[in-house]
Amino acid sequence: xxxxxxxxxxxxxxxxxxxxxxxxxxxxxxxxxxxxxxxxxxxxxxxxxxxxxxxxxxxxxxxxxxxxxxxxxxxxxxxxxxxxxxxxxxxxxxxxxxxxxxxxxxxxxxxxxxxxxxxxxxxxxxxxxxxxxxxxxxxxxxxxxxxxxxxxxxxxxxxxxxxxxxxxxxxxxxxxxxxxxxxxxxxxxxxxxxxxxxxxxxxxxxxxxxxxxxxxxxxxxxxxxxxxxxxxxxxxxxxxxxxxxxxxxxxxxxxxxxxxxxxxxxxxxxxxxxxxxxxxxxxxxxxxxxxxxxxxxxxxxxxxxxxxxxxxxxxxxxxxxxxxxxxxxxx
Numbered sequence: 001x002x003x004x005x006x007x008x009x010x011x012x013x014x015x016x017x018x019x020x021x022x023x024x025x026x027x028x029x030x031x032x033x034x035x036x037x038x039x040x041x042x043x044x045x046x047x048x049x050x051x052x053x054x055x056x057x058x059x060x061x062x063x064x065x066x067x068x069x070x071x072x073x074x075x076x077x078x079x080x081x082x083x084x085x086x087x088x089x090x091x092x093x094x095x096x097x098x099x100x101x102x103x104x105x106x107x108x109x110x111x112x113x114x115x116x117x118x119x120x121x122x123x124x125x126x127x128x129x130x131x132x133x134x135x136x137x138x139x140x141x142x143x144x145x146x147x148x149x150x151x152x153x154x155x156x157x158x159x160x161x162x163x164x165x166x167x168x169x170x171x172x173x174x175x176x177x178x179x180x181x182x183x184x185x186x187x188x189x190x191x192x193x194x195x196x197x198x199x200x201x202x203x204x205x206x207x208x209x210x211x212x213x214x215x216x217x218x219x220x221x222x223x224x225x226x227x228x229x230x231x232x233x234x235x236x237x238x239x240x241x242x243x244x245x246x247x248x249x250x251x252x253x254x255x256x257x258x259x260x261x262x263x264x265x266x267x268x269x270x271x272x273x274x275x276x277x278x279x280x281x282x283x284x285x286x287x288x289x290x291x292x293x294x295x296x297x298x299x300x301x302x303x304x305x306x307x308x309x310x311x312x313x314x315x316x317x318x319x320x321x322x323x324x325x326x327x328x329x330x331x
Contacts, residue, residue: 046196046219047087051229054171055222056085059200059215062167066202069163073156074130076206083201083212091193093216094185100142103188104157105179111224114179114190116216117160119153123204123211128152136207144183153181164215172225191218198222264307264318265296294321 047055060082067080093116097103102124104117119127121142128149130136145153161176168174182188191197200215222229267287279285289295294306297318307318 047198047222047229051226052085052087052198054229055198055200055217056082058167058171059085059202062164063202065163065167066160069159070204070206073159074127074136074206076130076136078204078206080205080213081203083203085198085200087196088199089193090191090195090197090216090218093197093199093214094188094193096199097185097188097214098142099185100144100183101185102145102153102181103183103185104153104181105188105190106157106161107177107179108174108221109177110174111221113218113221115218115221116188116190116214117157117164118214118216120211120213123209123213124153126206126209126211127156130206131156136209138209145181150181154178157181160213171228190216191220195219260299263298264309265298267295 070078125138198217267289297305
């Protein structure tokens with residue numbers, strides 16, 4: 001005959017089952033809590049880590065191209081490197097911009113939206129100092145640009161935007177056009193304050209000067225190209241580009257059609273300012289070169305050859321006698 005449980009044993013058994021069930025429920029709840037992630041509706045993450053990484057790689061290419069161009073433009077070694085690539089709300093991005101600063105608003109078409117490229121004040125004024133013939137140093141406190149400085153910065157930003165468009169060419173073809181340069185972020189309200197912005201920061205260093213160039217790309221501009229912002233797609237394009245045949249020959253053919261200024265330097269002379277002001281037609285200035293010596297031939301701004309002057313038919317000419325390999329210059 002089966003053993004019959006007493007009422008106390010039945011109550012104890014039910015109690016143990018209840019405790020086990022509570023333990024499983026608590027464990028399940030704790031497991032669910034670990035899977036929950038906080039979400040801030042004021043700062044939605046619209047760009048994935050993979051897409052941010054692709055944007056970072058695009059702007060690393062942009063930084064290398066910008067470094068090469070600025071070194072030639074400023075006639076100084078310039079280093080441009082990636083500092084950060086993140087996503088913020090537009091309010092956070094604009095709050096990080098200095099006031100007064102040099103903030104350029106530009107239009108990207110397509111998709112016909114506005115973005116921002118901002119220069120740190122010390123960096124912008126050091127560039128302007130170098131362009132105007134100085135050593136490339138920022139003097140005094142940050143201030144608004146003068147009319148001449150505004151025009152020089154417009155020319156600089158136009159070239160920067162051209163390099164930026166070429167860096168993005170593998171992902172999306174667009175044209176960048178400067179809209180305005182302002183000194184305060186409040187005059188650069190290009191999108192809603194809560195809109196997500198791809199914020200890219202580049203570190204620019206030349207001489208004793210160092211500063212940031214900040215790019216703000218609102219999400220409506222990036223949204224049409226989101227499917228292309230995949231790291232695997234980027235790597236495939238880069239690998240395919242490396243395997244192209246005849247690219248060096250194509251570059252060589254394009255360069256062969258470019259015209260460059262060539263001039264022959266007959267000689268040099270030092271003249272006192274007073275004598276220079278008194279010059280009149282018929283006066284003679286004695287040069288330091290002698291008859292029969294080779295003359296310096298300049299291509300662009302650099303000495304490239306030595307040559308002998310002569311005549312071909314009714315035209316003046318020169319004959320190259322030696323190539324100068326150790327002299328530089330800017331075309």
